[in-house]
Amino acid sequence: MPTYTAPTKDIQFVLHDVLGISRQDVPGYADLDRDFTGAILETVGQLASEVIAPLNMVGDRQGCRLENGVVRTPDGFRAAFDQLRDGGWTALDAPEAYGGQGLPYITYTMVGEILSAANMAFNMYYGLTHGAASAIAVHGTEAQKALWLPKMYGCQWTGTMNLTEPHAGTDLGLMRTRAEPQADGTYRITGQKIFISAGDHDMAENIVHLVLAKIPGGPDGTRGISLFIVPKFVVKADGTLGARNGVSVGKLEEKMGIHGNSTCVMNYDGATGYLLGETHKGMRAMFTMMNEARLGVGLQGYAQADVAYQNALAYAVDRLQGRDVTGARNPGGPADPLIVHPDIRRNLMDQKSFVEGARAFTFWSAMLIDRAQEGGDKAADGLVSLLTPVVKGFLTDKGFENATAAQQIYGGHGYIEEWGMSQFARDARIAMIYEGANGVQALDLVGRKLATDGGRNVMAFFEIVKTFVRENAEDEPFRTGFLDPLKAASKDLQEAATFFMQEGMKNPNAALSGSYDFMHLFGHVCLGLMWARMAKAADAALEQDGADRDFLAAKIATGRYYMARQLPATAMHLARIKTGADTIMALDSTAF
Template identity: 70%
Template sequence: MPSYTAPVKDFQFVLHDVLKASESAIPGYDELDRDFTSAILEEAGKIASEVLAPLNPVGDQQGCRLENGVVHTPEGFKAAFDQLREGGWTGLDCDPDFGGQGMPYVMGVATGEMFTAANMAFTMYQGLTHGAYSAIHIHGTDQQKQTYLPKMVSCEWTGTMNLTEPHCGTDLGLMRTKAEPQEDGTYKISGQKIFISAGDHDMSDNVIHLVLAKIPGGPDGIKGVSLFIVPKFLVNEDGSLGARNGVSVGKLEEKMGIHGNATCVMNYDEATGYLLGTEHKGMRAMFTMMNEARLGVGMQGLAVAEAAYQNAVIYAKDRLQGRAVTGTENPDGPADPIIVHPDIRRALMDQKSFVEGARAFALWGAQMIDQARRSEDAAAEGMISLLTPVLKGFLTDEGFACTVQAQQVYGGHGYIEEWGMSQFTRDARIAMIYEGANGIQALDLVGRKLAAEGGKPAMALFEMIKTFCKENADDEEIAKQFIEPLKTASKQLQEAAMYFMQNGMKNPNHALAGSTDFLHLFGHVCLGYMWSKMAIAAKEALASGTGDAAFYETKIATGRYYMSRRLPATAMHLQRILSGADPVMALDAANF
């Protein structure tokens, strides 16, 4: 059975040596000293490895089942969920006014990575609740906050987001779910939603659905969409649960992966709903939830890749096959462990260099969200808005590729369910699709985010990297191995952006045909930037006489690998972009 060990030391390195968390001026960050974050991460790591990871294959094998209208989760899930709730983990970064612990969001992302790596399907239940909590916290009335948030922070009640319908996914303007106004100010919600993760289950007393629907007579398309709170059980004035609402589970989807999470078809039959936010402005409130969810999904990509990588390393060190071409390394055995072979090393280094770079990228993104929220920093808000599609799209594309690499290390055993590697690959695959398929993320990046605010956030990022490169150009070793490759990649990113500006207005297909390549080019530049910062931090730690030289030397060597073996992909992506739309659009539809 696969195992998982939380990489606490790596989290500490990123938080303190790279992001300098406790030195930040962001309100609340002064409390994030090394001892405090170590205690939190160590305890979260224990829960992840000892409680959640053993349930991961159980969830995969048993799945969820629907019986007499009730969804049952896999064996052991409810007890584990109760343990997380009782430990306060579900409200780690939530508002203390509603029972949360008030920690910065960056700590929620760090612990969330651990829990997800250990058991992605399980962790989705509280993850979706957190997103629904955030939407109500920002857009709800005082009464709505008092009614729902305390129970959602504790996960006594869980939450969902209901967008997709059988005939419309990304194009939400086509939705048919209706919300009929009632004299008492409520609405009657009728329609069907599909692919609703954690749509129903037996681990909480109530499920609070956030449902997109159209009020009759409103504007056409997406401008006529509103958002509603639709609880599974109505809530009485004293906070107790009342009658069952007109919402039910039509079926459970049979999926490729995340079997332990209940993905439901939800039927709304004149269910009582409460408007969240303003009429016809539902997408504004829903995007509060979706943007948070997209960073969370990006984190899922790297988390599952981390778990798969850890097990691939164990296997590569244990599996005996062949001899090292440079001479026997295991003379007492019939063969050498496969980790001696260069191609196995390549596969493992691809995974290691991605996961550690992606972790730094995700935590940097979480720090920007804290900066935007806690300091009301518009520049940070603009920057994380720009980077959100990159975080979601790039980390899930590459994270899935890493699980395939890990599976490949196992050879034939990687294809056998008994070894557990297949589950990582199957689970990771959905992250490229939900919360906006990655092709849509790329279109969002090129079509909206790149030009947002007149291009101000994008220009700020380019300038940030340029300044960083100038400031670190004097260290010959760092400059040659990290700064020069980063400078080259950043210039390629800017060249691609300029191509879109010069050609996209004449023929939008020129931009859209290169959007996925641009997203990946962008992602590699961001990881190159993170690796350069990590290399400098590791070198400074070595110079200070740290007692763990091996950790920092390994960090620098891993970074060198990324800069020399992974970052050069930016040149390929640029050439694809510069080829324009003609090769992509050459065939008529009939010729496919």
């Protein structure tokens, strides 16, 4: 059975040596010293490795089942969820006014990585609730927040988001779910939603659905969509549960992965709903939840790659196969361990350099969210909005790629279910699809985010890279191994953005045809920037008394690998982008 160990030393390195969180001028960060975050990571790491991770394979094999209208979760899930809830982990960054601990969002992110890596399907029940609560916290009335948030942050009640319908995926303007106004100010919600993660289960007293629907007489398309709070059980004014609402599970979907999470078809038959936010402004409110969810899904991508890497590394160290071509490394045994072979090393270095770079990128994005939300920093808000589709799209594409690379280390055993590597690949695959398929993320990046605020946000990113390069230009070894590759990659990104500006107005297909490559190009530059920062931080830490020299030297060596072996992919992506749309659109639709 696979195992998982929380990478606390790596997380601490990013938090304190790279980001220097306790020195940042972000509200709440001054309290996040190394001892404080270390205590959090140690405790949640123990819960993850001893309680939650052992249920990962259980959830995959048993799945969920629908019995008499109620979804039953796999064995052990309910008891583990009780431990998660009772330990206060679900309310870590929730406002103290609603029963939370009031810690910054970055603490939710570091804990979320550990829980997602330990058991992605299990963690989704809590993660979706956090997103639904965030939407209510931002767009709800004071009465709504007082009624719903304490129980949701504490996960006595869990939450979902209901967007997709059978005939309408990304094109939400086609939705048919209706919300009929009632005399008492409520709405009767009627329609069907599909692909609803955690749509029903037996681990909470109530489930609070956030449902997109159209009020009759509203504008056409997405401009006529409103958002509603629709609970499984109607909640009385005093907060106690009343009658069962008109919402039910039509079926459970049979899926490729995340079997431990209940993916439901939800039927709304005149269910009582409560308007959240303004009428016909539902997309604005829902995007509060979706943007948080997209960052969380990017985290899922690299978290699955991390747990897969941990197990692949252990296998490569233990498995004896063949001899080192330069001489036997295990002369007393029948063969040398897999890890001596160069192609195994390449595979493991690909995984290690991605996971550690992705972690730094995600944590930096979380810090930008804290700057925006807690500090009112509009520049940080604009930058993280630009980076969100990159976090979601690039990290999940590469997360799946690296999960399958870890599976490859096992040879034939990687294809056998008892080793568990197949599950990591299957679970990682959904992250490329849900919360907006990655092709949509790329279109959003190129079609909307680049031009937002007159291109100010992407120019701010370029300036961050330029400033870092300029400030470290006198360090010759660092310049050769890190700054020169970063400069070259950043130039590729700028040239691609310029191409879109020049060609996009004349032929929009020329820009959109290159959007997926641009998302990956951007992702590589972001990880290149993170690795340059990490290498600089590791070099500085080597000068300190008691430094863990082996750990820090490994950071620098891994960074050099990424800059030499992965970052040059930006040139390939640029070359593809510059071919425009001609080859992509050459065939008539009937010629495929």
